[in-house]
Amino acid sequence: MFDTLNPCTIPPEDEALRPHIRALAAETVARLPAETRARSWSGLDIEFSHRLGREGFLGLTLPKEYGGAGRGPFARFVVVEELLAVGAPVAAHWIADRQSAPLILNYGTEAQRKLFLPKIASGEIFFCIGMSEPNSGSDLASVRTRAEKISTGWVLNGQKIWTTNALHADYMIALIRTSGTVNERQAGLSQLLVPLKAKGVTVRPITDLTGASEFAEVFFDNVKLDEDALVGKEGQGWDQATAELAFERSGPERIYSSLVLIDTWVQHLRRVGRIIGPAAQLAGEFTGKLMVLRAMSLAVTGQLAAGESPVIEASLIKDLGTSYEQEVPALIAEDIGSHPDEEVSVEFYRTLNFMSRIAPSFSLRGGTREILRGIIARGLGLR
16 A cells, blocks of 8 residues: 655765765756756766766665665765756666666676676666567556577567667666466566677667657567576566666656756746746746655655665656656746747757657656556555
8 A cells, every 4th residue: 555755854974975966967067058958868978977987976776795885765866866957968877777777686696786787887888678569558568579488598589669778778678578478467577688789689769759869669589698688587577677667766857857947947037037926936836846746756765765665656756747847848838938029049949849849758758647647546545
């Protein structure tokens, strides 16, 4: 059942990370226009990711014996918050640091931990997650991509779609059917580590409405994998993937996607002398909602720090957070449209234009609104 979210504060030792990461992020984005910074999630800067690894800001929650810092989820919260607040480019290391590393730590073999975790913490290798498939919509349990067991390991065939950062990742952790049929739903699903440079793997970019290619479709044609490609236990992939999604759905990344646009809009209001009246009220509403969502996200981080798996709570944060992220560009566009005589800078216009086009995807990535509300309803005993 769903439990009440208990208020949390960031421990002083984790809050102490803020000045260093804030300075590093500010230095990185100093010469970037707002339109570029608004693309933080899809902003690819491999050298910046390497630098974060060198300075100890990746793998913060990993044990020191695997190259991490041995800290808790609050440390990562601080780092992610500072990076997203200014629109730093995080795409390269994003998934490996947030999801793949905890998954391998919790379910992987000792050999997998020793091989992958230090390289994730140093920013040397990058991961993507293979879950969605064609013609499945949001029905993740209808996985058809299949791996057959052979004497030397596995043979993988099938397709994944909407795979974030597959064009630049080194590995995919894929949710695969290793037994049974689609009709058996979650039963028979496993997770496999797939090197994306392996023979038989084809990655094709998908160009979205903004002109970017953050997503890709990935094809597997008789891809041969070693026996140790299996992550965790065969047939336990669904439970593992569900736990993994709690890391993806609960953090500050679900509430800060529109923050660069808000800052750019406020700068515009100051320039034209209109930070009063309805505009000031709207800015206050944006701020108030952000603070509430941040407090909720911190509460879920507290649950993660306590060793819990807050699947329902994380779904709630993701649903509310992406709704907020989507309403920001719509309301700012409405505000600007109601003042047609105001001169709008090219940078502000391009930032608003980008955010208006990308915002519909916010409630798709990491689980659609309908799926999340189903999870929440079950947690509340409503279905």
